[in-house]
Amino acid sequence: MLPEFELLMPRTLPEALEMMDESSKVMPLAGGTNLLVDLRGRLSRPQTLINIGGLDELRGVRVEDGYIVVGSAATIADLKRNALIAKHGQALRQAATVFANPLIRNRATIGGNLAYGSPAADAAPPLLVLGAEVELLSKDTRRTVPLEEFITGVRKTVRHPRELITAIRWPIPPEGSVGVFRKLGLRKADAISVLSIAVMLLHMDTGDCDQLRIALGAVAPTPIRAAAAEDLLDGGPLTPEVIAQAAQLASEATQAIGDIRGSAAYRKRVITALVQRLLTNLAKDTKEKKH
């Protein structure tokens, strides 16, 4: 039995924004795959839920002014199927295919995955390497926050109680860019990530060097970019020595803790190994492409 709450069912986005409130007693409900579980476990006690999952304004993926714009209530299954995501959000698509399980993917939303503020959110590392921003709307404000600044700690975000996440957006990557995502779970499906990694190579056609971005999940209080490793790789060729050094730097960027899914030392070692593996594959692929 779920605890008691009021449930508001807005039919439009403006109606929903009108219902949002200063107090944290009001909570948006989209897919419910985290929220209803927390309610049942009495981990969260909102008095009022606002059902936003069915709002048309929050669905769909579109191109707008050189950006890919994903409605916050797009489900993970929507992302997995979408041709724009397959082309312009490769790492995100890969994350969508290994996200929880098919039943959860049909309900869980991209906005909810970020709003929950979990360090292990599988959508976060791919969106970090894509340079994504989170669009937040309230009755009388609109702002866009880089994803790196959006999640501030374990289960903490900069979302004001009156704001709704309405969209996630990122600049369309240059043609020839490559993104990959790997997740380490304790089983093949329906696993919370022990750790996750997204790597993206932004292909620069203008003669500039290609740019590499690395993001890590579940190894710090928030999903993070491995800035020092990225700086080292910036502009240089991907030699085995540089790759090994970058993997080491990525591991040093973590603040991994030990928990039920793995020890801190294990996480740090696996990050080194996986970053090295992904970069080596990337170097090989791009070399083959040039020949």
Add this chain to the structure above:
Amino acid sequence: MKAKAITLNVNGRRHQVTLFPNVTLLEALRDLNYTDVKNGCEKGDCGACAVELNGRIINSCLVLAWQADGARILTNAGLGTMESPHPLQEAFADAGAVQCGYCTSGMIIAAKALLDENPNPSETEIREAISGNLCRCTGYSQIINAVQMTAEKMMQQKAQE
């Protein structure tokens, strides 16, 4: 907390029910006697409560009944009857894919969703499609056999048509 009248369209039948907002779709379905939908973990881990909601499989324990107001719901019991079972239901019985039976309804709904999209799935694709459904009896082998048997049978039937 105030109750509200909603409509649930289950297996082609319309039900008008008055429910409180904190009632899940799972609870509402079982109260309407759709007891083929099982209550397992109530947190989206086991898939025993899986049903189709507007053509997509979901855990009914993670949907509020109000969110399903007016939607089309399909449960395993809606796929066939004792006299005229769905090919998946027949194959599950024939392959020994049913032991305690608790996961069966959810497994069949998940398998149906797979075959709707992919009539000739590989073993890996079958395993992936039922990865949200736990079975503690069979070790999954007989379930996978049953889905493979159904796929073959349905493709043969289609070829004959």
